[in-house]
Amino acid sequence: MGYRPSQQFRKTVLGAGAALLLLALNAPAALSFAEARYHAYKIGRPGYRAQYGSWALIGLPDEYKINAMHAALLHTGKVLLIAGSGNDQRNFDNGTFSTVLWDPKDDTFKKIPTPEDFFCSGHSQLPDGQLLVAGGTARYEVLDGKVTRAGGGMRVKNENPDKAVRLPKGTVFRSPSGVEYVSKFDVTVPRATRRFEIARGRGGQVLPWKTKVVAAEARVFVEAVERGAAGLTTQAAQYAVAGLTGKDANDVYGLAERLSADKQDFQGIKSAYEFDPKAEKYVPVDPMKDARWYPTLVGLQDGRVLAVSGLNDVGDVVPGDNEYYDPRTKKWSKGPSHYFPTYPALFLTQGGELLYTGSNAGYGPKDKGREPGLWDLTANRFRKVGGLADPDQLETSSSVLLPPAQDQKVMVLGGGGVGESKLATARTAVVDLKEAEPVFRSTARLPRGVRYLSSVLLPDDSVFTTGGSADYRGRGASDIRKAQFYHPRTDSFVAAADPTVGRNYHSEALLLPDGRVATFGSDPLFADKDNTRLGRFEHRLEVYTPPYLYRDPALRPVLGRGPEEVRPGGRATFEAKGARRIERARLMRPSAVTHTTDVEQRSVELGLEKASGTVTVTVPADPTLVPPGWYMLFVTDADGTPSVAKWIRVRADSSG
Template sequence: MAYRPSKQFKNTVLGTGAVVVLAALNAPAALTFAQERYHAYKIGQSSYKIQYGSWEQVRLPEEYRINAMHAALLHTGKVLLIAGSGNSQKKFDQGTFDTVLWDPQDDSFKKIPTPEDFFCSGHSQLPDGRLLVAGGTARYEVLDGKVTRAGGGMRVKNESPDKLARLKKGTRFRSPSGVEYVSKFDVTVPKAKREFEITYGRAGQVKPWRTKVVAAEARVFVEAVKAGAEGLTTEVAQYRVVGLRGKDADNVYGLAERLSVEKQDFQGIKSAYEFDPKAEKYVPVDPMKDARWYPTLVALQDGRVLAVSGLNDVGDVVPGDNEYYDPRTKQWTRGPFRYFPTYPALFLLQGGKLLYTGSNAGYGPKGKGREPGVWDLKTDKFTEVAGLEDPDRLETSSSVLLAPAQDQRVMVLGGGGVGESKLSSSRTAIVDLKEDDPVFRSSARLPQGTRYLSSVLLPDDSVFTTGGSRDYRGRGASDIHKAQFYYPRTDSFVAAADPSVGRNYHSEALLLPDGRVATFGSDPLFADKDNTRLGKFEHRLEVYSPPYLYRDPARRPVLGAGPAEVGPDGRATFEAAHPERIRRARLMRPSAVTHTTDVEQRSIELGLTRAAGSVTVEVPKDPTLVPPGWYMLFVTDADGTPSVAKWLRVGAPKPDPDPAPAPEPEE
């Protein structure tokens, strides 16, 4: 029987042929259309999808289109997309803050009331499945040339040991020369401390104790009452609090250095919340000790979370004051002292130390806190890890703990120069933390220099990388519409289908329980190659289906009924119609990602026992390898085809028998 092309195929060929004829008649626009038509035809073929996978855009109703700055997968299978004010000064001024909950199973959406501006906050998965969200925006930046009133940080002192000093937003501070500044936020200064002094006479006898008062201190951002040169203060001065009298006026005062009209950076908030996936709402908890904007939150083996870095309430990088959150008490306590640039990539290692890869999101001096190293939280010792090529191009790079986590190998991919640098790197490097003297060693290069690359662990142990741009925030139309797989065992990249949506700054990607990868956001500076038109935030939501989802669906591994929690012996048994097809099991921690920083995702190799009609998995009992919390359980066949994940809770937080000390701040 002769082959007869389908009507659809004939229409496609005829349409394409007609347009090619027009192209031959010198019609560039028609040629472009023809290329696009052919490309759409090609990527729709089954043979193409089996080799490269495919992308699909999710229909997103207008009312749910937000500037997604943060994305977190919850153990309900839904994805929390957080915008806060979404890098919009207008929304910030209006107090309009956004969060949307997306259900990938039916592509439904729900708006979540958002109590504060979580724009550029930090987040971490908690042992009970809640998501800790801490920090955010107190004030937007004002760029050089736009500042009309001098401003900066005011240190407010309280010398009274008997009462707090509570100063409301709008409090005025007056210098000896009469220049006045007004506070932009409420500030509370603790009571001063009484300290005892022991003195000795000539014969060595102890004299009666004397007490001295040590003033307490807090910070607040202030702005000049008068615009222009009249509000400038170029020298250190002590400021009287307008309205205070008598002893209060003597005890409470302000101290400030030079207050200028230079650029004023974003400022952070202290607020912290837990998002409850079942009630689908934010629940307030105790605020942090320090305000933080661009902080990293790291889940630890005992269930606590360490908050690191960020811009504080006067717009300075937190100088090294880090803090722990305990989900049992809902309170924060002082942590080890260590300085990092904002959004540092910190990974919990087997044994309880943290690896800082050098990846970060930007704010901080060029020569401070950017060297990779292993950080011992209990001693506060930091051991540098050398070997990275392009060490000056780690900003906006991506980092990932390669699968399986037992190998203790961490990879750094791409990155760029500090600040608005045009430099980018195609370098990737891997450090093996099991070595006695670990160093980074160069690995397969990316196809081109890439900033803002998203890197997602897949159930077959590969790393899916997508998006990014060559230049800062996609300048010069430099978005990279490419994706690829990295295979650790062969140290090689293999091309994947090209995404249709460009992703640079403020973009995210994460693994879904069905094995797909979802991508969100992007915040380009400009919309054209010549950088003449301002860019717009990318609202399109695009989902990638890897090639393993286009293999024979009848042979895809399936997990049946089983427990929601690992037993005391670390085991969990699930029904399986064809256990003989199942070769490997992986426990994968759900992502909480922003600014290319995802320190949550990890993939743990599990023990696997097959029986008639069931499989049993065994989870390692080391909480530094498997921190307590909810995980996706995937099983794969010999080709790496994964099942749809089952959600499995592992471990309950236990008190740390040897809690980390709180070392004194370094000079």
């Protein structure tokens, strides 16, 4: 009789086998759990943090979760997060516009009443510390195949030289054949102008003056009242304004050349506001002449701001019409003309020219306005700057004025092809503007091709880069959860700790006064690798603590009491703990960033004198290096460990 295992033995073997089977079936999950535990242990060790830094999520209550499209650091130390309608047409249709103010000191939040849809506006820091916000959304796009009513731009003429005419939203324009179109916005047409002409007889004698009336013109988007093909037209025609009679009916009329069912793009608004950091509210100022959606606002050496590009009130890229904002008068005036795609990266350079790096956010023809160059605003002359590798992959690239600003070197990082292209480049390049004939030269490559990369200047003169994706809007689960430091002096990238949150389109990053970096937003198209599930806007707020903040806190430089204002070329003395260890001082302009575009941030080297318990800094006298406004003053030791910043205002003049 052969051996028969006992019942207990059989149970033991079966139990062990079942356990082994379960372990085999769950091995990937068990391994992943073990790897995650080990990774958490590794990145939490002091040695790791001292080399790579660390990331932390900020607890964000549900009521303050917004689609952060724009982020700006205010001179109060708080961060303004602007969503507007947040790329959500339901919010737009409901008039639900959002702004949240975050205080990084204690991680508190506050809702700010938002008067208009600032989604995809422009912003710039003003000399007095206000934040200019201009443009935004008047209408969401309607894609091909979804347009049910013919529409387009209607040029509204006014031939009356005695009065302007205001036509409210809903005004009806009637074609000669009786087809009606309705305006989608209010429009005001200025009064016509009179021109006096000299007439001469056959003998050359001067005849009595003749007066010629030149009609004024404005533009408004209209849609056919009836759905379908009845409203389609490719013929130029004059349109009567319903409700006008007599002389008014003759003086005011519409002109349109083509009203179609083609895709209708986003449309911009003309509105402008200043955000007051102390009162914590938006204050209206005069509107722009042109409506703008996706505009760049760049601060100039005299305190004015230049508004450039954007989609206008009929959804076309503004055709080179740019305008100045004067913060003293709160009014706009005509600027030099040049065509750019939307959100062009424009940097104020020493001497007052603007460098266009070619970085942009996308809207505009593939072959127009995309070449980098130097723009002389006074002469309105644009000189192209060549040498850039992968010039067809500048859309959604990142650009920074490398530290310190006195070196006058500007860097372009990554980018992708135009539109929904799958192309992404690892190229970086630097142009030295001190050369007689500046050209871009390729520099250290990024670890991989990336678009939507965030690049942030740090007080130790490095550039922190993080996030982005390898494909359009993170398509195919292509978010790159990596970060690295770029060191200009050695032209090299060094790895940093990996973020836990992916960031692509509609994401931002900026430097905080305590030396950390905050990251916000992301608007992926899809939520999975196969592109089968729609993506959701990223609400998590993640903050990076660089390695320099994991050094001995007792040795960290500390700035104490000192002045809050200084003139260009002026000096300022501050109490300083460990003054003799301090090696460098930097003025760092606070960010105002959106769509990978941040033309505000710059790091300016200061003269430095040390004494027992104090440091004295000297600010450059050149306002093209140090535009007027509020700055963070950082001092660092020989290892690059920064102090917490002190806020100081650089005034333009005695009245600034």
